[in-house]
Every structure is written in structure tokens, then in C-alpha cells.
Amino acid sequence: MTETPSLRRRITLAVLALLASLLLILGVAIDVMFGAQVRHDLHDRLVAATSRADALAQAGTVPQVLAAELNGASIRALLVTPDGATYGDPAISPDTDAGPGSVLPPPPRPPRPGPAGKPGPADGPGAPDLPPAPRPPPDETNTVVVHPLPTGGRVVLVADTTQSTTAVRELRELMIGAGAVTLVLAALLLFAVAHGALRPLERLTGLAQAITTGDRGRRLEPDRPHTELGRAAAAFDGMLDALETAEQQARQAAEAAQRAEVQTRDFLADAAHELRTPLAGIQVAAEQMVNTSPDASPAARRRTQLLLADARRAGRLVTDMLDLSRIDAGLPLRVVDTDLAGIADAQVERAAMLAPQVSVTRTGLDHFEMRADPHRVGQILANLLDNARRYTPPGGRITVHVDRSDGDDALLTVTDTGPGIHRVDHARVFDRLVRLDTSRNRDHGGAGLGLSIARALARAHYGELTCEPWETGAQFRLTLPRNTRRPN
Structure with missing residues (x-):
């Protein structure tokens, strides 16, 4: 300092x-x-x-x-x-x-005058008391x-x-x-x-205050730049010129980055949209091959099943890319009266069918009426459950709890008994294309977009999705306002 x-x-x-x-x-x-x-x-x-x-x-x-x-x-x-x-x-x-x-000491007292001006008796035992002589x-x-x-x-x-x-x-x-x-x-x-x-310093201070309010074109312009104050003023003017140049470069870089981001987003949206049709055809063809070739050799059936799995995974990735492009562009919500508990029951049933080796249960309120987009809320919960069932081992447990917060807002938590998430990664887990365990096979995990999409959808409802500390496994908390505003 x-x-x-x-x-x-x-x-x-x-x-x-x-x-x-x-x-x-x-x-x-x-x-x-x-x-x-x-x-x-x-x-x-x-x-x-x-x-x-x-x-x-x-x-x-x-x-x-x-x-x-x-x-x-x-x-x-x-x-x-x-x-x-x-x-x-x-x-x-x-x-x-x-x-x-x-x-x-003071001089001795003069003798007391006697009658007719004669000297009086000397000082002695019989002499009368005289006033003391004045001291210096x-x-x-x-x-x-x-x-x-x-x-x-x-x-x-x-x-x-x-x-x-x-x-x-x-x-x-x-x-x-x-x-x-x-x-x-x-x-x-x-x-x-x-x-x-010190008046020149006061002028410099006033100029700095004026610059902070937006008057960036003013300068001190010292008449004697070789004096102490002149050098300080010249250095201040040079700093302002450098700041203006840097600001213009930063503004140009930001505009270029924004244009590049828009172009990238448009490209991803167009590419995802164009890939949906051929991927859907590949998936249908793979399903027909699996269903219509019961007498095929085991090797041929494994290749066909692998093709079907990759087609489905590519389809999910394309769908996620389209969702992200829509969210970045401003996702429209269809806000209606929605039963959060009913959506949770439906998603729990779906997760139980996809992962029969894991116990998936639902606790909390039996009914919770709120204003929200039911399709997007269901997508949030589906992404959370997909993430939980990927990393919950067989015999594990996934719990979905529906409750209301102190402010009467919706509070939904998804808890699993998997390996958990380290505290330092609680915020990073919501970044795009982030996979905390790089040693996992990508065929087992997702592309790292599900939690990012879930948080973006929660914030589109003016809510929040966070990863909470938990003793065993991981816990995600979704908070949604009971009355979501309809976007303009």
C-alpha cells in the first residue's frame, strides 16, 4: 500500500x-x-x-x-x-x-539617635528593640x-x-x-x-475526478514539463493516453470476441440442426438391424449394438448443443401452473427404469404447485438424475427430495451414494465440457454439458442450482421461485 x-x-x-x-x-x-x-x-x-x-x-x-x-x-x-x-x-x-x-548580609543598623541629635546607646542587652534593617x-x-x-x-x-x-x-x-x-x-x-x-496537484485531482465521470479527452498539458510537477503532469497525461489506447483495443477485442462468439454459436446451432437428421437415420437403421438380424453372428450383433449406442450418444450430444445455443440466444419459457412433485415422480420412475441396479426413491412433499415451464424443469431433473446414475455404483441409492424453502420457494435436492465431488470442484462442475474424472471412459460418462444446461435452465427460471457438501456421495440443490416471471 x-x-x-x-x-x-x-x-x-x-x-x-x-x-x-x-x-x-x-x-x-x-x-x-x-x-x-x-x-x-x-x-x-x-x-x-x-x-x-x-x-x-x-x-x-x-x-x-x-x-x-x-x-x-x-x-x-x-x-x-x-x-x-x-x-x-x-x-x-x-x-x-x-x-x-x-x-x-544587609549592613548593620545605624545607631539610634539620642536626644539633641546625639548618638543613642549601642546595641547590647540593654539597648531598646529597633526595627530590622531592610534586606536586599x-x-x-x-x-x-x-x-x-x-x-x-x-x-x-x-x-x-x-x-x-x-x-x-x-x-x-x-x-x-x-x-x-x-x-x-x-x-x-x-x-x-x-x-x-500545491494548486497544480489539486488541478490534477480535479482532472482525474472528471475523467472518472466520463470526460476522457481532457489533459493537463504542463507548460514546464521539466519541473517536478511538470514531470508528474506529463506522466499523468501519458498514462491517460495509454489507458485510452488500451481501452479502445479492449473494446475492439471485446467486439471481435462477441462477433466470434455469435458466429460460433450460430455455427454450432446450424451444425447440430443439420446433424440431427442423419444421426436420427443412423439410429433408426441400427435399431432395425438389431431387431431384424436375430440369426447374425455374435460379432456382428456386437458391432450393431455398438453402432446403436454411438448413434444414441451422438444424438444426445446434438440435442445438448441445440439446447445450449437456444439458452445463449435467450431461451423462451412456457410458464404454466406446474406440480413439481409430479415432475419429480415421473423423472424418478424414468431413472429407475434406466438404472435397475440402483435404488431411486422420492421423498418430501406429495404436491407442490408453482409457476414454471414443466418441460424445462423436467429437463433439469433428468440431467441431475442422469449424472447421479452414471456415477452411483450398483446397489447404491439415489434420493430426490421435494420441499419448500423458508421463503415458500421450491427446494429440490438430488443425493447419491457415488464417489462424490471434491469441495474445490463444486463450482467448476457446472462449467461446459468439464469432466472431473478424466480417467473415466467417455462411453460411461457424458460430454460434460448436462450440469451446465441444468444450471442455465434454473437461472432462466430466476432460480439457482448448486453443488452442496455431503458426507458420502454428491448432493445438488435446485431452488426455484414459486412464481416465475414470464420473460418479455
């Missing part, structure tokens, strides 16, 4: 997936480069601050001035002298050993560097990275939002573009 996915959906999804991958790669690259640039700038500022601290310390700058010089430009500084004194930002702990990205924002981030000075002591530098961290986060959110909007707009544009690009 050929896969037929939606080209429009497949193209849209493929392009969107490619675009999303490119946007993702671009966003990651921008994020990495922007973060690296921020870290580089921060490193440069801290390196510059430590270099300045070293220079000021070597120049003998007093601690207060050195700490004041380092504070500013988003960098806070705390100078710790060798004796443990601290100068600079009081919010920085002199014992801090935090790494980059740590959040420092929850998203505040800092980078801490502890740098030893060449003259002794150390300087603690704190760089505020809150703005750069916020900028990185906002940039990521902007890139995600812009990427989502870009994908949505791209999906809409791709859908519209794919609709226009």
Missing part, C-alpha cells in the same frame, strides 16, 4: 521544525555570548579594582582614603588592615570567604572577591551583578516570546504558501 500523507502538513511541519531548530541554536548562541560578555566585563572591573587597590596600598594611602577610592561604579569595598581594623562598607563582613554569586531584594546577586594587599591586610570587593542577571533573564524571555510568535506567523505563512504551491 502506497503511503499518501498530507504534503501541505508535512511541508509545514518540516519547515517549522527546521525554523525552530535554527531559532533554538541562535537563542542558545546569543545567551552564551551575552553571558560570557557580562562575565568578561565583571572580571575586567574587578581586576581593575584590585590593581588600583595594590597601587594605592604601595603609595601609602591611608586606609580610609583607600577604601573610599575603591567604592563606587557598582563595586563596594571593605579594607581589613593587618591589625584587624576595617574601613569601608559596613555591610561587608570582614570574615567573608564567599565565592562569586553570593548574597551578602530577593533577586539581588553579588560577586565577592577577597584580594590580599602587598602591604599586608586584604580588601574585600563586592560587585553588584543584579542588573546583568536581570538583563540576561529578560533577554531569554524576549527570545522565547519572539521565537514563539515567529513560529506562529511562519506556520500561517507556510500554510498559505503551500496552498498556492
